Amino acid sequence: MKKHAIALSVASLFSVSTFAGDYLGVNYKLVEVSAGSLSAEPAVLEVKYGKMFTNEIALEGRLGFGIADDDDLEADSFVGVFGAYHLDLDAIVTPYGLLGYSRTKLSEGSASESRSDISYGFGANIEIDKKSSINVEYTQLFDKDGLEGTSFSAGWHYSF
Template identity: 55%
Template sequence: MNKKIIGLSLASLISATAFAGDYVGVSYKMIEVDAGGPAIEPSAIEAKYGHMFNDNIGLETRLGFGVGDDEGVSIDSSLGVYGVYRLKLDQMFTPYGILGYSSTEFGFDGGGFEAFNDLSYGFGVDIAIERQHAINVEFVELFDKDGIEASSFSAGWTYSF
């Protein structure tokens, strides 16, 4: 009996530390694309998975898919890898900055796709609502390439393990 208790205790400790510093989240993004004429504003849902190496520095990946189009243009998919720097001010508010690389693929009603890959950067704030749950708002400059600029504003939820 003692061996079972010890085994279960060790298993729970190992599983708890295996995900220590990891987090997942989902957000709704409003994207503004400016190509010199009237801006278009498709929208997307984005999921993220990240790992904090210490209290301030982390790495995350993001994957998104379009949920709304504008003027016949939609987000087909987006993928990003970012370094994250979090500034722990207090238990409730945590501002952060991100810097990385993203790829965004647009789809057009008439057919066809076009992808833009570029350095991306942004900032946001996590607002704790419980120990492991936070809501966040964020602004990201997705790309500025070939006379076309895209940025996003998002609101979401994050769960920390």
């Protein structure tokens, strides 16, 4: 019985709830859409919600809406699900990598289309205090059929 109690105590140190932490972020995302020599840069306001499963690994859901057009091109909406790997959560600057899947809806005049693709990127959270940080990030959103979408974003991140 004593061995079971010790094993249970040790196992609880490594349980998901020990590392679990939710976070919320708001980012201003500048999306660059390019096709050959043509490009446009509409802007998106993005909200993300994440769950830390370990000190390094998180799962995020993201949702964004267009807030500024570039000429005639508008980024209407953005939806994504990403896995994130954070390199060092105890540092003031925490770099991370992203891998996931996203869908971006674009419109030009009355025509619109959606682009979905495997997405990846990298960024860093820069600690303000124990609960909040500022965030910078680069993401490759889509690259298919001669159309490429990348983004650079900056924002605020709050851990619960």
